[in-house]
Amino acid sequence: MENLINLVNKLQRACTALGDFGEGSSLPTLWDALPTIAVVGGQSSGKSSVLESVVGKDFLPRGSGIVTRRPLVLQLHRLEEGSREYAEFAHQPKKRFTDFGAVRKEISDETDRETGRSKQISSVPIYLSIYSPNVVNLTLIDLPGLTKVAVEGQSDSIVQDIENMVRSYIEKPNCIILAVSPANQDLATSDAIKIAREVDPQGERTFGVLTKIDLMDKGTDAVDILEGKAYKLKFPWIGVVNRSQADINKSVDMIAARRREREYFANTPEYRHLASKMGSEHLGKVLSKHLETVIKSRIPGLQSLINKTIIELETELSRLGKPIATDAGGKLYMIMEICRAFDQTFKEHLDGIRPGGDKVYSIFDNQLPAALKRLQFDKQLAMENVRKLITEADGYQPHLIAPEQGYRRLIESTLITIKGPAEATVDAVHGVLKDLVHKSINETAELKQYPSLRAEVMNAASESLDKMRNESKRATIQLVDMECSYLTVDFFRKLPQDIEKGGNPTHSIFDRYNDSYLRRIGSNVLSYIHMVVGTLRHSIPKSVVYCQVREAKRSLLDHFFTELGAKEGKQLAKLLDEDPAIMQRRMDLAKRLELYKAAQTEVDAVAWAK
């Protein structure tokens, strides 16, 4: 059974060490899922005294007015008989306190560090662990006392602030409420009972503790309450007699105080029959037992909460990506990895694993042929144009046999118009590649993390694509120029000659410009052009793929990588300038994940042992 409270103690310690204080943050909290016991009551009702009695040690700051000004999370760890007792604060993890007077001073100093020396309060808890053979395993939270009026030096809101702080602790369903009320005041006015009823109307998690029984007016007693006849709660009330202020001043030690308390209940006739169920030692045992029962019932829920949260944390962490390496080599490697991931995505688009690459083929299959068709060569080779170019080419000396020069000019001037569709094809493919770069950048999750790297990769890829476009234009235009610069001799040799067709070779010079002659020249040129266009329709896509698509797949970021190699650590760090909020979030998540994983191991071990 002890295991169970030990487990919760361990988990709470891990929570404290890893920054899970259960406060409202965007991270999941394990702390809130763990059962705790909070001590509430009016100011000077005896809360700290009850705590000290349960611990059996004198270690809490004392005085009149508001003393407890920050929540004190007190973990009690039982040691073997004969072990030396000591205390440790979470804010001074390496320091062991064996002098409990020094513990008291540190609580007081640590309170002041947070609130200043004013009488203000703070909701930031102080975490204290006490290891002793004289304690039971328990975690208790001492809270500032509820009050009705602000004293000098306090803001008017303090009354409400304290109430809100107390409520924030005790409203959690896992909180067991130790409601401390002084017996020398009317219970009907007890702040502790009032606020406990508010958050736990059925009294399922409220333990009533009656202090200052020894200070009740003569002739009055608390028997009705302690016997459960008045102010009945689900669990029986427990009466305690703590040290009076005079005892404290005289430094009456706790062992003596406990003995006196035992004697008080055993020897006071009204309470003698209740003696075995009264006193701080009994209170400690009851709480410990109750806590065990609660923890036992919560273990299955705790396990599923832990498992679920681990999945959630891991999912978010993987969404945020890996943390940035600290050294230059690690950074360079990381950038290269990210770039490679982008490059891979880009290739997948072109290779059909992802969509978009088919648009390139559509340009070759639809756009280019349509553009070539639109050139309307027959209009360019209309008779008038043929006549104009032939006569211009002949100059002062009309051609004798065949209009060689005229043919050349006609062919050249027609072929030159193919440059337009050729260039448009290059530009259209460039547009598709640019789109795919954009898409791939958006689809590379790692690039989302680093806006500067994303911009640089985008620029580098765009620059490369621009260069490839220029090279592709040069090569494609060259294809057209090549067609212009050398005509296929065979084609013309195979053309039927006038004479073979029964024409009259003795035409006069002027007959050589007649309509049917020119029309034939036009039609010869047109069929030659068609033959060339047929070739270019295939060679332009080949050139474009060679210069742009294939090159983009091979070396889109080559230049960027070369530049990257020359960069220093600082420049690389600039590229990985992740949003600081994300860095922080990743660190927080990792810490919380560590906590939950440790908790999983601990809880599973106890669950198996049960």
Ligand SMILES: Nc1nc2c(ncn2[C@@H]2O[C@H](COP(=O)(O)OP(=O)(O)OP(=O)(O)O)[C@@H](O)[C@H]2O)c(=O)[nH]1
């Ligand atoms: N005689 C007697 N005095 C008690 C008893 N319980 C507490 N006192 C005295 O009441 C005063 C207040 O007790 P604390 O334990 O400091 O009360 P508290 O509720 O912790 O006070 P704050 O933290 O300031 O709200 C101290 O002087 C105690 O000695 C008791 O059972 N009998």
